[in-house]
Amino acid sequence: MDQAAAKSISMGANGLEALISVLEADGYDVWGARERDGALVLGPIASIDDLPRGRIEQAEGGSVRLVEGPRDAFFDHTLPMQSAKRLVYPAEERLFVTGEDLLIEETPVETRPIAVIGVRPCDLAAMETLTTVFESGPFRDTRFRQRREALLLIAVNCMRPASTCFCASMNTGPRAEAGFDLALDELLEDGRHLFVVSAGSARGQEILDRLDGEAASKEDLQAARDGSRACAEAQTRRMAEGAEQLLKRSYDHPHWAEVAERCLSCTNCTMVCPTCFCGTVEDRSSLDGSEAERWRRWDSCFTLDFSYLHGGSVRKETASRYRQWITHKLAHWHDQFGSSGCVGCGRCIGWCPVGIDLTAEVAALAANDSSSGQQGEERR
Amino acid sequence: MNAIGQLDRSPLQIDSGMLPRPFVVRSRREEMSDCVTLELAALDGEPLAFEAGQFTMLYVHGVGEVAISISGDPAVSDSLIHTIRAVGAVSQALCGLSEGDRVGVRGPLGNSWPLERAVGKHLMIVAGGLGLAPVRPIIYWALANRDRLKSIDIVYGTRAPDQILFAPQLLGLSTTDGLRVGMTVDLADQDWRGQVGVVTDLIPSMLREPAETVAMVCGPEIMMRFTGQALAAAGVPAEEIFLSMERNMKCGIGWCGHCQLGPHLICRDGPVFPYPAVRDLMSVWEL
C-alpha cells in the first residue's frame, strides 16, 4: 500500500499488458476498441496485441476510415463505432416469459464483470447521462443498475481529436475528471512511451496499487494535462453556444425542411449515439400461443412507428423527426434530465450516411435565427 | 407544482417497473359499438390503489401492452375499471376478453388530477368523446366531496347521440343548482333534444364565477386546445386549467422516450399538465 498515497503513477508502456493481467486475474473480461472490417468496434481483447496500435481514424461527415497514424501509440485513435452503452443497455433483451396464466417469470440479468479499457471522456459523460435517465425518475431500472455495477471503466484521456470531435465545447472532455475507475494518459515523446495512471474509485485504487510504477512526476502530470489542452485546442468542430434556447425557438424554422431533403431517416445517428436511450417493447409468442415473451429493444425517433398514436403517427415528416432528435438531444434533455443529451463524441456525424452534422445544423439555424439570443434576453 | 410548472411527481419507487401483475376480468360491459369497460381484480386479491387521472399499462398475453386511463372510482381499490376503445391490435384484444380472462397490469402510473385545488371553488369538468373515461374518477370524487365544492359542472361533447359514453350514468346524475351537465353533439337527428355544436360553445354560459373555477379537461388534443382557449378567454385563470395529454407510450415509466411532447415525458411528468405548460406546444407542427 506504499503507493496508496500516490494518486497517480507512471508506468512503462508494457505496464498496459500487466494491467490486463491484473484485470483478468480479478475475473474481468477485458474489452476495448479493436479493428474489424476497417472500423473500430468495442469487443473483448485477449492482449495488447488486439489493440489498434498506431492506427487513427480519419473521420468526416459520412465517413470513418482507419489509417496509419504518425506514431506508435496505443490510443491515438478515438472512438469505437458504439460506446459501452450496449453493455449496460443491450440492443435487445428478454424481460420475461409467461404462460396464459400471466404468472410472469422475469428473465434474470446475466452479467459478467467487464473491464473496458480506453473509455473516452465523452463516453464516460454519456454513461453518467444514461444513469440519470434510468435512475432519476419515479422508477429505477434495476437491469441497468446490475449491468452498470459489473463494469469497470478504464478511461483514456484523448491526446488527439478526430475531426468529428467537439467534446471541448460540450464540456465533457477531452480530459476525464470523474466517472472512471482508472484513467490513463499515454505519453509518447523524446523516446519515452509511458502511461500516467490515476484512480477515480476505490476499486480503481485497489487495482492501481498492484501495478508496477512510480509516483507520477510533476513533469509527467504536466505533460498529460498539456496533451489534453492541445487536444481540446485541435478540435475543429464546436457546438454553438446557446443551442438549447435556439432550438426551443426554432420549432417552425424553414431549415428543418432543408435537412429533411438530405436525411434518410436511417436511424444510424441514434444507433451510434452513446446517450440515445429510446426503446420499445415487443411481444413474441410460441406457435401454439401458449407461451409469450416480452422483449425490450432499442428504438429510434427516426422511425414512423415511433410516434404512432391510434389513427396515425404524430411525426410523419422526416423534418419533424430530425427536429425531434436534435431538439431532444440539445434542448429538451435539459428539461427532462438536467443536462444536455449530447456529449460531443461526433459519432452521429461520421456514421451518418449522408454526413449530416448536428453542429453545422445548429449553426445554420443560428444564422437564420428570427430572434437572436440577445433580443430574446431583452424580451424576457 | 415545481418551478417549471409541472405537477409534483409521485414518490420514487425502486422497482424495475417493467413486470405486469396478473389480473382477472371480473366483468365486461359494452359501452358503444367499439368500446368496452372492463372491471379487473388482482389475482392475488391485493387491492390496487390509484388516484384520479392515473393510467395503467394493460398487457394481453402474447399480443402486447397499451396505456389506458383508469376510469373507476378512486375510493374503490379492489376493482380496477378501464374503458377501452378498440383501435389497435392490443385494444382490440382487450375489448375481446371475456369474464375470467387474464390481463397483465403495470401501474398505476403517472400523476393525477389536482383535485384538492378545486376545494372551495367551482369545479368544471370538460370532456370530449372518449375523454369522459379519464375524467370519470373526478366525477366520483366530486360527488363524494360535493359539500367541499362550490359547484360541479360537467360539459361533454361527443360525435352523435349514440356516442355518449356512460350515457345512463351521465343522464342519471340528478342535476341541481350545484350540479349541472351540459352535453352537445356534432350532429344529430330530430330525436335529440340536447344541444348540437362544439363543446367550447357551452363553456361561457356554464361558467359561474370564472375566476373562482378550476377546470379539468380531457379529450382529443385539438378539442383540449380550443377548450383551454375558451376557458381562459372566459376568465378562468390559465394555471387553474388542467389537461390530460396523450402520446404513444411503450414503457409508461420514463425510459422509452416515446411519449415526449417537447420538454415533457408525458408518462413521467403527466399525463395531467397545467394548461400553461402545454399551451404553446399543442400548436407546434408534428411535435
Added chain:
Amino acid sequence: MTDGNIKSMPDILAEHPLFAGLDKEITDLLGGCAGNAHFAAGTYLFKAEEPADIFYLVRSGDVALELSMPGRGKLVVDTVRPGHAVGASWILPPYRWRFDARAVGDVRATGIDAACLRKKCDDDPSMGYQVLKRFLPVVAGRLQSTRLRLLDLYAPPADVGRAL
C-alpha cells in the same frame, strides 16, 4: 305569456347579451323594430328559403337549426341557446333563410323586423356599424365551431379522414 308586460322593448333588448351595453339611443331605435315572440316546442321559427324578414334573439329555450337530407331525414346542425341570435341571413341579400329553425322546447324570443332594422342601419351608418359589430362575433363564432366540427374530433380512428 306575462314576461315583458312591465318592461319596455328597448329595455328587453338592452338586457339581451347580444345588445347589452349599446347606447340607449340605439336600443331605443332598435326597439321600434322589435316585438315579442313565443314558439311552442316543435314549431318552426322559420324555414329555409323563406324571406329573412324577422330574426330572433332567444331569451329562453333552445332553437335547432336543421336541414333535410334525402335518406337521412332531418339533421340538426347547430343549436342556438338563450342569449344568442337565430339567423344572420337577414344582413345580406338575397335575405333568405338557409336552414329551418325549430323550437326544441318552449321558446321565448324577441323578433326583430329585418327590413326595418336594415333601413335604420342604412339611414344611420354609425348605428349600423354598432349593430354589425354585435353580429360579427355571432357569425365568426359559428364559423369557428363549424371548422372544429369539420375535423370530426371524436371519430373512431378507422373513420378519420373518411369525409375527405
